[in-house]
Amino acid sequence: MSNTAIKVQNLVKNFGKGDSLVRVIENASFEIQKGEIVALIAPSGAGKTTLLMMIGCVLEPTSGEIWLGEERVYGNKWVAKDTRKIRREKIGFIFQAHYLIPFLNIIENVTLLPQANGVSEKISKEKAMELLKYLEIDDKAYNMSSQLSGGQNQRVAIARALANNPQIILADEPTAALDGERSVSVIKMLKKIAREQNVAIITVTHDDRILPYCDKIMKIENRTIVFQDSDERII
Amino acid sequence: MINLARRDIEHTLGKFVVTAMGVGMLLGIVLIMIGVYRGLIVEAEVLLDDINADLWIVQENTMGPFAESSRVYEDFKDIIYVMRGIDKSEAMTFQNIQLPHKDKPVRAVAVGYDIYGKISPINPNRLIEGRELKNDHYEIVVTNKSGFKLNDKIKLGRNFYTVVGVTHKSVYSNGDPLVYISLKDAQELQFLYSNKEIQNNTARGVKNSDSVLVNAIVATVKPGFNINEVANEIKKWQHKSVYTAKEQKEILTKNLVERSSKQIGLFTIILVVVSTIIIALIIYTMTLEKMKEISIMKLMGLPNSLIVSMIVKETLILGIFAFVFGNIFSHLTYDKFPKLVVLYAYDALLLFGVIVVASVLASFVGVKKVISADPAAAIGG
Numbered sequence: 001m002s003n004t005a006i007k008v009q010n011l012v013k014n015f016g017k018g019d020s021l022v023r024v025i026e027n028a029s030f031e032i033q034k035g036e037i038v039a040l041i042a043p044s045g046a047g048k049t050t051l052l053m054m055i056g057c058v059l060e061p062t063s064g065e066i067w068l069g070e071e072r073v074y075g076n077k078w079v080a081k082d083t084r085k086i087r088r089e090k091i092g093f094i095f096q097a098h099y100l101i102p103f104l105n106i107i108e109n110v111t112l113l114p115q116a117n118g119v120s121e122k123i124s125k126e127k128a129m130e131l132l133k134y135l136e137i138d139d140k141a142y143n144m145s146s147q148l149s150g151g152q153n154q155r156v157a158i159a160r161a162l163a164n165n166p167q168i169i170l171a172d173e174p175t176a177a178l179d180g181e182r183s184v185s186v187i188k189m190l191k192k193i194a195r196e197q198n199v200a201i202i203t204v205t206h207d208d209r210i211l212p213y214c215d216k217i218m219k220i221e222n223r224t225i226v227f228q229d230s231d232e233r234i235i
Numbered sequence: 236m237i238n239l240a241r242r243d244i245e246h247t248l249g250k251f252v253v254t255a256m257g258v259g260m261l262l263g264i265v266l267i268m269i270g271v272y273r274g275l276i277v278e279a280e281v282l283l284d285d286i287n288a289d290l291w292i293v294q295e296n297t298m299g300p301f302a303e304s305s306r307v308y309e310d311f312k313d314i315i316y317v318m319r320g321i322d323k324s325e326a327m328t329f330q331n332i333q334l335p336h337k338d339k340p341v342r343a344v345a346v347g348y349d350i351y352g353k354i355s356p357i358n359p360n361r362l363i364e365g366r367e368l369k370n371d372h373y374e375i376v377v378t379n380k381s382g383f384k385l386n387d388k389i390k391l392g393r394n395f396y397t398v399v400g401v402t403h404k405s406v407y408s409n410g411d412p413l414v415y416i417s418l419k420d421a422q423e424l425q426f427l428y429s430n431k432e433i434q435n436n437t438a439r440g441v442k443n444s445d446s447v448l449v450n451a452i453v454a455t456v457k458p459g460f461n462i463n464e465v466a467n468e469i470k471k472w473q474h475k476s477v478y479t480a481k482e483q484k485e486i487l488t489k490n491l492v493e494r495s496s497k498q499i500g501l502f503t504i505i506l507v508v509v510s511t512i513i514i515a516l517i518i519y520t521m522t523l524e525k526m527k528e529i530s531i532m533k534l535m536g537l538p539n540s541l542i543v544s545m546i547v548k549e550t551l552i553l554g555i556f557a558f559v560f561g562n563i564f565s566h567l568t569y570d571k572f573p574k575l576v577v578l579y580a581y582d583a584l585l586l587f588g589v590i591v592v593a594s595v596l597a598s599f600v601g602v603k604k605v606i607s608a609d610p611a612a613a614i615g616g
Contacts, residue, residue, distance in 0.1 A: 049614050058534060058611050088536025095613060099531045103246030108237050115236050116537050160535075172614050 002070065005167050005200030006032040006055060008225075011064035013050055024050050026223040028064070032216075034167070037187075037194040037201040039211050041228075042220035048204045049172065051220065055202065056091055056170050057083035069167050088117055092161030092199075094171040098153035100145040106132070106156050107141040113164045124163070131159040135189065151182040158189060162197065169193070171203040175210060187213045239541070240548035243525070254517055255553055258510060259560025262590065265506045266565035267572070269582045272499045274575030279408040279487040282346070283480060285358040286327070288453035289462050291478040292469055299478055300329040300450040301408055302490050307475065309418070309449045318468060320460035325354040326449035328421040329407075334381060334389055334414065341381050343414045344407035347421020347449070354453055357402065357415055365400035368417055376400035376415040391416075392424050408487050410574050422448065507589055514557070515597035518550045522601035526608060534610035546601040554594030558587055 013025040024047040032038050042048050053059035055066060057073055057080065066074040068090055073080040080086050087093075100109045110128035115121060132138040135155045137148075145153050154174065161169050171190065175183035187203075187210040194201045194215075203214070211217055217228040244251050292315060293299040294306050307326075315324040328347035333340040346356045350368045357367050357376060365385045368374045375396040377383045380403075387398045396416065405413040416424070426448055428436065436442075456462050466477040478486065488496075522529070532542055562583055569576040 053611050053614055056534070056614075058614070084533070084536045084538065086536070087534065088538075091536070093531075093534055093613070095531070099527065099613065101528050101532070103239075103243040104237065108242065112237055112532075113535055113537065116541060121236075 003033050004031050004067070005034045005036070005069060006030075006202070007065075007067035008055070009065040009067075011051075011054065011066065012062045013047070013054060013059070014062045023223055025054075025061075025220070028220075028225040030218065030225050030227070032200045032202065034198045034200050035194050036215045037191050037203065037213070038216045038218050039214040040202055040204045040218045040220070041206070041211070046220045047223065048220060051225075052170050052172060052202065052204055055168070056093065057086045088113060089164060090167050092164065092166035092169040094154075094157050094161050094169060094174045094203075096173045096176040098145065098150070098157040098177075100153060100156055100160070102145060105142050105144055106137070106148070109145070109156060110159045110163045113160065117164055128159065128163060131162055132156070135159050150177055151185065154178060154182075154186055155189070158186070158193070162193065162199075166199060169199055169201045171201060173204050173206065175205065175207050180209060183207055183210055184213070236541075238548075239545035240552065243545065243549060244552060251553070252556070255556035256560045258513055258517070258553065258557035260564050261506060261510045261513065262557050262561030262586065263564030263568070265503055265510065265586060266561055266578060266583060267569060267576055268499050268503045268506065269586070270565065270569055270576035270578045271572070271574060272496050272503075273577035273579060273582065275410070275492045275495055275499075276488060277577050278406045278410050278575050279492050280484060281404065281406055282356065282408070282413065283483055283487065285361070285405070286354065286356045286453055287455075287480075288354060289456040289480055290454045290466055290469070291480075291483050292324075292452040292454065292473070292475050293450070293478070295474050295476050297476055298486050298490065299476065299483065301483065302486050305450050306448045307450070307452055309422070309447050311473075311475075312449075312452045312454075314473065315452055315454050315469065318465070320456050320465040320468070322455045322457040323353040324452055324454035325349055325352040326418060326452055327356065328418065328425055328450045330421065330425045330450075331411070332391065332414070332424065334377075334383070334391070336382055336389075341383075341412070343377075343381055343412045344409075345414050345416050345421060345424065347416050347418045347425075349418045352418075354455065356413075357400075358405075361402040361405050362400055363403045365398070367400055368415060369399070371417050371419050373397060373420065374399045374417065376402060378402045378405040378412040378414065380406070381412040381414065391420075392427075394420075396420070404575075406575065408492070418449070507586075507593065510557075510590075511593040511597050514550060514553060514594060515600045517553065518546065518597055518601040519604065521549065522546060522604045526604070527613065529605055529608045530610055530613040533608055534613040539606060542605050543602050546605055547595065547598045550594045550598035550601065551591065554590045554597075558590050561586075 009029050011025055011028040015022040040048050054061045063076050073086055107128050111124040114124035132141055137152055137155045140148055175186050190201055191213050219226050219228050291299055297303050297305045299305050309326045312324045312326045315321055330345050332343055332345045334343050348356050373394055373396050375398055377398050379401050383398050385398055385401055388395045407413055456465050462479050466479055469477045529542055569578055
């Protein structure tokens with residue numbers, strides 16, 4: 001069984017046609033292993049979110065191939081019939097802000113996706129409590145997100161992303177709304193999750209302070225992917 | 236599965252309830268409008284039901300006193316009475332009058348009847364005070380909505396009439412209060428001219444014999460006789476128009492109430508359409524407020540059916556809440572209206588059905604928004 005969580009080959013994404021054609025990603029190829037946390041960096045407008053959306057089966061690439069684990073989801077067209085099902089079962093998302101559903105309490109936010117996947121209410125609640133405990137936020141399980149701090153909410157968002165046992169977590173600047181100390185705390189937590197849950201994590205970031213905690217730094221340069229080494233990697 | 240609609244409503248319960256109350260008041264007005272129509276029908280049939288005649292014999296080629304002018308001779312009741320199958324027959328008059336009352340006159344319809352006759356237009360169950368007429372002259376029975384009380388004196392024509400009885404819910408087909416006077420008084424009021432005019436007419440050779448006219452003869456048919464056959468016999472031999480009680484009701488509802496009912500019906504339809512549009516706008520706004528959450532739910536992979544069901548359920552719950560508030564509103568206010576408002580449970584049930592359908596239709600705007608929501612909008616702030 002392969003240890004590769006994400007495999008991207010010759011991925012291309014263009015917007016528009018003819019004179020208005022905009023090439024965003026060209027021949028991007030890379031692999032990310034299970035248990036790895038990878039930072040995706042690039043200047044604004046370079047295509048970070050576009051790449052994230054293509055891996056997340058939200059945005060259709062122009063050409064290339066995407067493999068999520070053993071499953072080839074894109075090969076010049078969507079191979080997977082139901083991309084939403086892929087997202088629901090294989091991918092966890094973390095956003096710049098927590099974006100918890102404001103009318104659900106914390107545990108309901110975490111159990112929503114597993115229940116949509118057909119997991120019973122009882123089992124999904126047990127799993128959610130485990131995750132909340134793991135993220136040291138279980139005492140707030142029945143609070144509303146409005147009653148929690150930004151850092152606490154972001155931990156709940158991480159629990160929600162893990163609730164469906166994803167193979168991959170795609171994080172879009174998860175520390176953007178947090179101060180330095182909390183940013184480091186969140187990235188440490190993500191790293192711990194990657195290691196302990198054997199999940200591949202791609203995190204888009206502009207925050208240099210979190211780069212030392214990542215296993216790889218992936219950079220978009222001239223519309224393609226290059227890996228950058230970090231001498232100050234924190235294990 | 237978590238009930239998203241319920242959780243969302245609970246989260247903004249106050250706002251939701253106030254919104255539902257607002258729409259509910261609109262639906263309450265719809266119920267009142269239907270009640271006004273029902274009231275028109277009930278009022279139109281009060282006099283017919285109270286007289287409870289099988290046949291209405293009126294001037295030939297007319298539709299009778301409820302629709303147009305009709306004159307027949309009073310003694311025609313005796314001709315009718317001796318016809319085969321007739322049980323009772325009486326003469327009656329119906330006329331609009333103005334009852335002088337304090338600062339402004341009260342418009343009413345006076346029913347004149349033979350106080351010694353066998354058919355009385357006064358339903359004893361409606362008599363709440365006093366008695367029926369006992370004297371041939373200068374007595375009047377009024378309905379309580381006319382504003383007169385027992386023993387009040389009312390000047391009609393040349394004479395004063397004493398209120399000897401008060402009825403309730405006695406109204407004419409147009410909603411005017413009914414008053415009852417003796418046939419003799421009624422004929423005088425309707426057909427007797429002033430002394431000077433009588434003098435003038437006499438000088439011109441015109442004989443004033445109109446005071447023996449009435450507006451209709453009402454009759455009941457003996458058991459065992461077919462009402463339609465008896466009616467046809469009268470038409471055939473007496474050259475009069477004859478209507479059965481059923482036909483009279485049709486004249487009232489089709490000819491007199493129809494236009495009002497169309498007016499009310501159209502108004503009701505407009506109100507239902509407006510309510511639907513308002514519900515749709517509310518749901519659209521509520522959906523817009525949740526677009527970020529909807530995008531996130533779609534991005535996470537939640538199926539459209541789950542999100543759509545939240546929107547449809549919320550719309551239905553809003554419609555049901557509004558319907559309940561509408562019922563409460565209509566029941567609290569219906570008796571404050573000057574004209575009779577009758578609220579029937581089956582009208583409310585019918586409206587409930589309409590509201591359910593309208594809510595489902597209204598939810599389409601929210602559903603359309605959900606389906607078009609871009610999951611990518613959740614990424615990138």
